[in-house]
Amino acid sequence: MATADGTWAYRDRFGESFGRTYFRRFPPGVCSSVGIGTYLGKPTDAVDASYRTALTTALENGINMIDTAINYRCQRSERVIGEVLAETEVDRDSIVVATKGGFLPFDHERPADPGQYIAEQFVAPGTVDPDRLVRGSHSIEPSVIDALLEQSLSNLGVETIDCYYVHNPETQLLERSPEAVYDSLEATFAELERRRAAGDIGCYGLATWNAFRVQPSHEQHLSLPELLDRAARAASEVGAVESSENHGLQVLQLPFNIEMADAFTVDSQPAPSGTADDDPVSVLEYAHEAGLHVVTSASLGQGELAASIPEAVAAELAGDTTAQRAINFARSAPGVTCSLVGMASADHVAENIAAGTFDPLGAGAFDAVFE
Numbered sequence: 001m002a003t004a005d006g007t008w009a010y011r012d013r014f015g016e017s018f019g020r021t022y023f024r025r026f027p028p029g030v031c032s033s034v035g036i037g038t039y040l041g042k043p044t045d046a047v048d049a050s051y052r053t054a055l056t057t058a059l060e061n062g063i064n065m066i067d068t069a070i071n072y073r074c075q076r077s078e079r080v081i082g083e084v085l086a087e088t089e090v091d092r093d094s095i096v097v098a099t100k101g102g103f104l105p106f107d108h109e110r111p112a113d114p115g116q117y118i119a120e121q122f123v124a125p126g127t128v129d130p131d132r133l134v135r136g137s138h139s140i141e142p143s144v145i146d147a148l149l150e151q152s153l154s155n156l157g158v159e160t161i162d163c164y165y166v167h168n169p170e171t172q173l174l175e176r177s178p179e180a181v182y183d184s185l186e187a188t189f190a191e192l193e194r195r196r197a198a199g200d201i202g203c204y205g206l207a208t209w210n211a212f213r214v215q216p217s218h219e220q221h222l223s224l225p226e227l228l229d230r231a232a233r234a235a236s237e238v239g240a241v242e243s244s245e246n247h248g249l250q251v252l253q254l255p256f257n258i259e260m261a262d263a264f265t266v267d268s269q270p271a272p273s274g275t276a277d278d279d280p281v282s283v284l285e286y287a288h289e290a291g292l293h294v295v296t297s298a299s300l301g302q303g304e305l306a307a308s309i310p311e312a313v314a315a316e317l318a319g320d321t322t323a324q325r326a327i328n329f330a331r332s333a334p335g336v337t338c339s340l341v342g343m344a345s346a347d348h349v350a351e352n353i354a355a356g357t358f359d360p361l362g363a364g365a366f367d368a369v370f371e
């Protein structure tokens with residue numbers, strides 16, 4: 001598992017080569033503010049081989065945050081990460097490994113009939129309650145997350161997953177009431193608190209696409225104060241922590257890039273308690289006040305922002321290439337700990353790590369980009 005000593009030692013090994021605040025606090029120690037994602041790409045041996053090289057290059061040159069999900073590329077992304085962790089000379093305790101569960105995964109390749117596959121593999125054995133299965137493939141019930149977490153530990157070949165996300169929980173809101181979804185999440189948080197106490201995970205989080213960048217009136221909106229209350233209740237119920245304040249819900253993942261900056265611009269959350277005025281705030285501001293870490297996904301707009309970004313924005317950002325400037329936008333946003341970039345190419349890894357040799361924008365300069 002990642003440890004404070006291991007991640008700080010990694011920072012000491014690489015920190016001098018990077019700009020200010022390239023490494024940032026993340027439980028249990030520090031992580032690089034550029035992380036490697038493993039979502040895109042076909043479920044083929046050739047893409048596995050590319051990711052194997054890209055992941056090794058990343059770990060050996062200053063990226064110690066790896067992000068995946070059990071369903072990515074039919075579990076192949078997790079399995080490739082497992083192989084790389086077993087083979088690399090970089091110490092396991094210096095690497096933050098994050099994965100997600102919520103979408104029922106295929107195994108190795110896409111089956112001819114996905115509906116039949118899910119019925120046979122997950123519904124028939126009783127792993128998944130069909131009444132809680134949304135869009136035919138998404139479930140966040142504790143028994144499901146428990147089974148997926150177990151499979152992820154095996155795929156990754158690790159004893160501990162450092163950060164375990166419930167994947168796109170807002171998908172449930174498409175077919176179930178908010179109260180029912182919050183109840184399911186509270187029950188799952190309790191299960192994740194138990195797994196945390198057992199050492200199977202380090203902390204947990206919510207990886208989202210829409211939930212935190214839409215207005216409260218939107219059907220897929222989730223309320224952070226409600227979620228934090230639910231996590232505190234789950235922690236108390238399990239009794240595994242000294243106080244409900246020490247619950248394991250510590251990380252949010254959400255899309256954030258030059259074209260999709262809603263996490264900064266949309267006031268999706270109420271005023272944090274204890275603040276002077278009652279005006280709603282952005283999820284980045286609420287998360288910061290609540291002490292949550294934010295990890296950005298789609299930092300390059302799934303590749304499009306490596307090709308071009310608006311000239312006026314580019315002029316404000318540091319970097320030798322368009323991709324580096326786009327990455328430096330995401331990792332400069334106030335309250336962001338790490339920006340994930342999907343990279344199956346070792347050349348992209350080299351280019352994107354070098355984004356970290358530039359200092360991020362200060363808060364004033366970041367605001368100025370929007371003006």
Ligand SMILES: NC(=O)c1ccc[n+]([C@@H]2O[C@H](COP(=O)([O-])OP(=O)(O)OC[C@H]3O[C@@H](n4cnc5c(N)ncnc54)[C@H](OP(=O)(O)O)[C@@H]3O)[C@@H](O)[C@H]2O)c1
Nearest residue numbers: 037038039297298300301302303306323341342343344345
């Ligand atoms: N809801 C969720 O939980 C959620 C949703 C989306 C993403 N994520 C996570 O966030 C990670 C990042 O998002 P993403 O992968 O969707 O999108 P992204 O990081 O915005 O873009 C990845 C794409 O950009 C390309 N690329 C990377 N560096 C480049 C460069 N320097 N020049 C040109 N192209 C470059 C990659 O190509 P190569 O692969 O060929 O290097 C890949 O096709 C994911 O991998 C995943 O781990 C989570």
